[in-house]
Amino acid sequence: MIVVMEPNATQAAVDATVKRVESLGLKANVIVGTERTVVAAIGNKREHFKESLESGEGVSAVVPIVAPYKMASREVRAEPSQIKVLDFAAGAGEVGFIAGPCSVESEEQILETARAVKAAGGTGLRGGAFKPRTSPYSFQGLKEEGLKMLATAREETGLCVVTEVMGTSDVDLVAKYADVLQVGARNMQNYRLLEAVGKAQKPVLLKRGPSATMDEFLLAAEYILNEGNDQVMLCERGIRTFEGHTRFTLPLASVSYLHRKTHLPVIIDPSHGTGHTYMVPDMAVAAVAAGADGVIMEVHPDPSTAMSDGYQTLTFAEFERTMRRCKAVANTLQELDREEKASS
Ligand code: PEP
Ligand code: MN
Numbered sequence: 001m002i003v004v005m006e007p008n009a010t011q012a013a014v015d016a017t018v019k020r021v022e023s024l025g026l027k028a029n030v031i032v033g034t035e036r037t038v039v040a041a042i043g044n045k046r047e048h049f050k051e052s053l054e055s056g057e058g059v060s061a062v063v064p065i066v067a068p069y070k071m072a073s074r075e076v077r078a079e080p081s082q083i084k085v086l087d088f089a090a091g092a093g094e095v096g097f098i099a100g101p102c103s104v105e106s107e108e109q110i111l112e113t114a115r116a117v118k119a120a121g122g123t124g125l126r127g128g129a130f131k132p133r134t135s136p137y138s139f140q141g142l143k144e145e146g147l148k149m150l151a152t153a154r155e156e157t158g159l160c161v162v163t164e165v166m167g168t169s170d171v172d173l174v175a176k177y178a179d180v181l182q183v184g185a186r187n188m189q190n191y192r193l194l195e196a197v198g199k200a201q202k203p204v205l206l207k208r209g210p211s212a213t214m215d216e217f218l219l220a221a222e223y224i225l226n227e228g229n230d231q232v233m234l235c236e237r238g239i240r241t242f243e244g245h246t247r248f249t250l251p252l253a254s255v256s257y258l259h260r261k262t263h264l265p266v267i268i269d270p271s272h273g274t275g276h277t278y279m280v281p282d283m284a285v286a287a288v289a290a291g292a293d294g295v296i297m298e299v300h301p302d303p304s305t306a307m308s309d310g311y312q313t314l315t316f317a318e319f320e321r322t323m324r325r326c327k328a329v330a331n332t333l334q335e336l337d338r339e340e341k342a343s344s
Helices: 011-023 047-054 107-119 144-157 168-177 191-200 214-225 253-261 270-274 277-289 316-343
Strands: 002-005 027-032 037-042 059-063 083-085 088-090 096-100 124-126 160-164 180-183 204-207 232-236 266-268 294-298
Touching: 002 011, 011 027, 011 037, 011 047, 047 059, 088 096, 096 107, 096 160, 096 316, 107 124, 107 144, 107 316, 124 144, 124 294, 144 160, 144 168, 160 168, 168 180, 168 191, 180 191, 191 204, 191 214, 204 214, 214 232, 214 253, 232 253, 253 266, 266 277, 270 277, 270 294, 277 294, 277 316, 294 316
Parallel strands: 096 124, 096 294, 124 160, 160 180, 180 204, 204 232, 232 266, 266 294
Antiparallel strands: 002 037, 002 059, 027 037, 083 088
16 A cells, blocks of 8 residues: 655654554555655555555555555656666666676776776676576686676776676675676576565666566565665566577567556666677667666677677677767757656
């Protein structure tokens, strides 16, 4: 249920509502909007509490949340959320660009890449230190050494570090070095991991499982939000279909759908989403045109020697060109939005 407060409700009235919700055995989450504050009352027990909550001071209405996910839904928070870390911003009109190698391979490799990402206008640096690989014999990542290299690259460039955490026992270690914790596609329904990154209180990039439905994706995000961590970004990275011409099938309609259903920022990964370097620039531009709040791309000083995912990785020159095109589209759309707002 959502307890919608009157526009002029006092802080005391909001506090009293929170107490009331909690005394009914429900979890209270306060969401302060530009127009009014709502208190989301989350829990299994419901309808018969409606009257009790409605009579509270400063309460305007009590309405049920129809979506199976609660905190992630637009019903609870009508305005889009923005995630901001260092110079990286995604959502509510900002488009964030994260780029870097699939895997951190050496200090030189990550520093060189970070400089190129920064020079081209990126604000986030990706790079896997813990790598989820299909085969146990493939390169598994440099682990803590890799994390240290990422932190060094942040120090020099100011880029926000985005890196994957694969297991609950690694959360503290990865959180020590990373600015954004990435939960990989293969772990989207690892509920204990979702709870752990929720508790870590760092922004999270949650990747969609290759065969997860949108409801499953949003319910996975709900596990993180439910821990009191509201800094969640959803990443569409392609799904498994019958098609073989791409590594995965990248549904850009996910952007529109998710924007309708959730306030959380949506990031598109055209690298894993296509699995082919030549497709990445077009799909990155298309993602921005579709209204994505961010793009995450794989970039490497020499993709042909990359230790993982070289076949879907951009060179610095390709990345620079892609960024110019993405930024041109983002700027045009932002300008049109401003014009529309000014004339309405
Ligand atoms: C990655 O970002 O390198 C990665 C492993 O992605 P995904 O979890 O989407 O496969
Ligand atoms: Mn990869």
